[in-house]
Amino acid sequence: MKQYQNPKMGFMCGSALVLIGTSPRLFLQTFTEQFSLNGQAAWLGIAMNSLSSLIMLLVLLFINKPSGDFLSTCSKLVGKRISWMITLFYSLIFLFNASLLLRDYVESTKISALHDSETMLIVLVYGFAIAVAAYLGIEAIARAGCFILPFILVGSLLVILLLYPFYQVYNLFPLLGNGFKPLLISGFRGAGYNLQALVIVMLAPSFQNMRTMRSCLFWGLGGSTALKLLYALILLIVFGVEVTIEKILPFFEMARLVFINHYIQRIEAPLIILWVMFGILAIALSVYISVYLVTRLLQLTTLRPLIPLFVVIVCVLSMLPENMDQVIKYEGMLLNAEDIGIYIIPILLLAAYLIKGKRFICSSEQS
Helix, strand or coil: CCCCCCCCECHHHHHHHHHHHHCHHHHCHHHHHHHHHHHHHHHHHHHHHHHHHHHHHHHHHHHHCCCCCHHHHHHHHHCHHHHHHHHHHHHHHHHHHHHHHHHHHHHHHHHHCCCCCCHHHHHHHHHHHHHHHHHHCHHHHHHHHHHHHHHHHHHHHHHHHHCHHHCCHHHHCCCCCCCHHHHHHHHHHHHHHHHHHHHHHHCHHHECCHHHHHHHHHHHHHHHHHHHHHHHHHHHHHHCHHHHHHCCCHHHHHHHCCCCCCCCCCCHHHHHHHHHHHHHHHHHHHHHHHHHHHHHHHCCCCCHHHHHHHHHHHHHHHCCCCCHHHHHHHHHHHHHHHHHHHHHHHHHHHHHHHHHCHHHHHHHHHC
16 A cells, blocks of 8 residues: 655755744743752753754664664564554654644734634634644645745844833843752753654655754754743843743733834734744644554555544534643643653664664665
8 A cells, every 4th residue: 555655845944843842832821840950040041952862863864764764663673562652652752742732823813913812713723724734735734834934034123122111131031940960850841842843754765864954953953942941031131030020921021011102003013923833833843743653553555534523523622621721730740741852762773773773774784
């Protein structure tokens, strides 16, 4: 049976996918968690978890190099049963990430713009947009990301420049924040938020070569990290640690401070549209990867018939938490599971790769 294959993608599309997958929570309350853990050193914690996740993803790329297909590599290294379990685990992680991310963006939309709207109505509208984006395919998501990202970057830089009168540089001190120990713990634990960069490994056959995939990881994850670091520093300089921790939507609160003149106000309004579009693409990406992995497991020829079903599941799961406190609790549990996916599984596969050595490489070349 002929399996489903994605169209070939290049550097720009791959970098956009990594950036979209790793930075959707930049505009949400989850981003302020680093500040409560590390204080003024939040930016350093972000840099640490980005670096650790990049190292583990490069390990997966190295292991995956001989065959070029992640599922085939897992099957040859640890056997079909464990490979099936690993693939199903990643599929569920992407599915739950999509559902919690959807609920986050729905609640953020209600807080920032649609105060009186029903939660279910917003979920349905976003769910329809997610289904359309995922149905059009990974290339459509990547190209839409390439179109939206310049507007987000320009809007972010505009807000940062216009906030100059509010800068208080002394808010950055002390540089170590709450100390080295919490910084070290959160620096490794937060790497799970970058698990969506695994899209490069999962869709390896869709890229031109290994050099392209490495470049996508470096530039996509690097761009995401740079954006997070910039936001973290500006939040600290403008609000300070104590106020930043209390912000539900940090970027929205920064944009609200901007005042140009009496004729140009509410600059955050068009930016809300941009980060909602960005969030929809990120959720669609998670849904697509989850469906793609299930399609590969079941050896189906197409994944499109499964997309409406998975989007419905995502919408239903997003409505299960009763309030944002439960959403934050579930996101902490998801982060623990993502840490397994970013650390434990790559180390397990690397150990199997080193044990099998040349036998694995030769068998991959023969196939």
